[in-house]
Amino acid sequence: MTQNGKPKFAMYWAAACGGCEIAVLNIHEKILDVDANFDVVFWPVAMDAKYKDVQAMDDGSILLTLFNGGIRNSENEEMAHLMRRKSKILVAFGSCACEGCIPGLANLTSPQEIFDTVYNTVSTDNPQGVRPQPTWAAPEGALHIPEFHPVLRTLDQIVPVDYYMPGCPPESHQIAAVIDLVVKVLHGEATLPPPGSVIGAGGSTVCDDCPRKRNVKAITRFVRIQDVEADPALCLLEQGIPCNGPATRSGCGALCPQAGAQCIGCYGPAEGVIDYGARLITAFASVVDAKEPEEIDRILDGLPDPTGQFYRFNLAKSLLRAAKPAWTAKG
Amino acid sequence: MNEQEQFEPVIIGFTCNWCSYRAADLAGTARVKYPPNIRLIRLMCSGRLDPTFVLKALAGGADGVLITGCHPGECHYIEQNYKALRRYLLLQRTLKQFGIEPERVKLVWASAAEGVKLAEAITAMVEEIRALGPLNWRNDEGRTTKDGHPSSFVHRPSSEQAEVAA
Numbered sequence: 331m332t333q334n335g336k337p338k339f340a341m342y343w344a345a346a347c348g349g350c351e352i353a354v355l356n357i358h359e360k361i362l363d364v365d366a367n368f369d370v371v372f373w374p375v376a377m378d379a380k381y382k383d384v385q386a387m388d389d390g391s392i393l394l395t396l397f398n399g400g401i402r403n404s405e406n407e408e409m410a411h412l413m414r415r416k417s418k419i420l421v422a423f424g425s426c427a428c429e430g431c432i433p434g435l436a437n438l439t440s441p442q443e444i445f446d447t448v449y450n451t452v453s454t455d456n457p458q459g460v461r462p463q464p465t466w467a468a469p470e471g472a473l474h475i476p477e478f479h480p481v482l483r484t485l486d487q488i489v490p491v492d493y494y495m496p497g498c499p500p501e502s503h504q505i506a507a508v509i510d511l512v513v514k515v516l517h518g519e520a521t522l523p524p525p526g527s528v529i530g531a532g533g534s535t536v537c538d539d540c541p542r543k544r545n546v547k548a549i550t551r552f553v554r555i556q557d558v559e560a561d562p563a564l565c566l567l568e569q570g571i572p573c574n575g576p577a578t579r580s581g582c583g584a585l586c587p588q589a590g591a592q593c594i595g596c597y598g599p600a601e602g603v604i605d606y607g608a609r610l611i612t613a614f615a616s617v618v619d620a621k622e623p624e625e626i627d628r629i630l631d632g633l634p635d636p637t638g639q640f641y642r643f644n645l646a647k648s649l650l651r652a653a654k655p656a657w658t659a660k661g
Numbered sequence: 662m663n664e665q666e667q668f669e670p671v672i673i674g675f676t677c678n679w680c681s682y683r684a685a686d687l688a689g690t691a692r693v694k695y696p697p698n699i700r701l702i703r704l705m706c707s708g709r710l711d712p713t714f715v716l717k718a719l720a721g722g723a724d725g726v727l728i729t730g731c732h733p734g735e736c737h738y739i740e741q742n743y744k745a746l747r748r749y750l751l752l753q754r755t756l757k758q759f760g761i762e763p764e765r766v767k768l769v770w771a772s773a774a775e776g777v778k779l780a781e782a783i784t785a786m787v788e789e790i791r792a793l794g795p796l797n798w799r800n801d802e803g804r805t806t807k808d809g810h811p812s813s814f815v816h817r818p819s820s821e822q823a824e825v826a827a
Contacts, residue, residue: 438758438759483801604713605712605713605716607716607755608712608713608715608716608752609713611712611748611752611755612712615744615747615750615751616744616747616748618747620747621740621746626746626750627750630754633751633754635758636755636758637755637758637759640755648716649716649717649719649720650716650759650798653758653759654759654761655760657798658799
């Protein structure tokens with residue numbers, strides 16, 4: 331508790347895009363509840379505060395920290411440890427912190443290839459081929475930047491996490507519901523879910539929330555959604571459009587399928603799913619309508635990037651976590 | 662003894678209760694030998710094989726996975742082995758993107774009468790993987806897991822132990 335008697339709240343971003351912060355602000359006037367009930371002590375996007383301010387706080391003095399972003403470099407890792415130490419409740423907030431999300435797809439390649447792409451492709455204006463150096467001897471003294479890890483890790487691969495809040499980003503109504511809950515807990519009107527729970531999401535799959543009509547699936551070809559005119563009322567997967575709904579946790583309200591787009595899986599694995607991609611491989615392969623290997627291969631050719639399809643958000647949290655080039659890179 | 666000789670691959674084999682498991686049994690009663698590098702796990706059907714099992718085996722320290730089932734058209738549950746085939750083909754495409762050699766995961770059909778065929782397939786796969794070398798899927802060595810235990814669940818014997826077992 332601070333002088334004003336309110337519990338402390340923090341939000342931090344590691345390797346993230348900033349969408350999670352926007353999603354929090356998208357709760358509109360509910361943000362006033364956050365301010366009324368919490369003393370916001372650290373939130374780099376919204377207010378000025380330094381790392382040393384957090385370091386000076388007592389351990390466990392922040393009641394609630396929403397941590398978004400994956401752990402991509404040594405700064406992210408250090409901040410994960412710091413926020414864990416200072417927080418009573420640490421929430422892996424959003425897909426990046428929970429399961430690696432889009433930044434986690436970099437685990438399919440080596441740091442060398444990542445840097446080549448970022449600094450040496452034709453669209454990059456870098457005639458001298460400048461690359462970031464962890465240490466640089468400037469006239470004023472040595473300068474350091476954080477070190478890039480070969481593998482992106484999720485928050486819980488670095489420090490213990492109390493709750494997981496999935497979504498890319500988490501839907502604003504779900505954030506509002508979680509804030510309502512925490513406020514109720516503060517007033518003794520509710521209790522927290524068991525540690526390790528997934529909060530702000532459903533317990534079922536996106537298919538369960540999807541209003542599209544489902545029949546028996548028998549896929550004879552996979553197509554990309556931009557190449558066809560999809561039936562607006564019929565299950566997308568049934569139409570051969572790779573939809574990740576069968577393996578994805580509910581909670582978003584099946585927004586994408588209702589807007590005519592396939593589910594890409596941002597709410598992560600459904601309850602009980604150990605490996606998200608494996609569940610999708612099972613689901614997709616089961617409904618392919620072919621028995622001969624050649625015919626099966628012809629249909630599977632319609633999925634040009636299976637790993638991207640099955641692990642778009644979940645690669646860093648999958649059983650294999652990263653491809654060989656990332657694991658075998660130094661560091 | 663050079664390094665190549667010391668490497669004893671660990672292979673996890675998934676067998677179907679109605680065909681390949683009995684084929685392995687038959688190989689045993691007929692005293693057909695196959696290397697002890699394979700650990701057989703019995704499923705009721707190859708259609709029960711969740712790709713999760715394969716990924717967990719590889720991530721946990723196995724060097725290869727052998728999936729076996731009834732010949733096409735002979736499934737005890739009518740056509741679940743076709744599902745196994747389709748999952749296998751899709752899994753192979755996925756594993757390729759992870760940089761895992763296709764030889765490390767195989768699908769073999771073996772009826773209950775094909776003990777010799779199964780033993781030959783196992784022997785061939787062990788040699789093929791021995792030549793490929795260890796997979797050594799990294800699981801954050803030097804970093805402790807949540808419960809403080811190493812994440813590998815596969816017991817890797819030294820070559821000496823493997824000889825005793827043989």
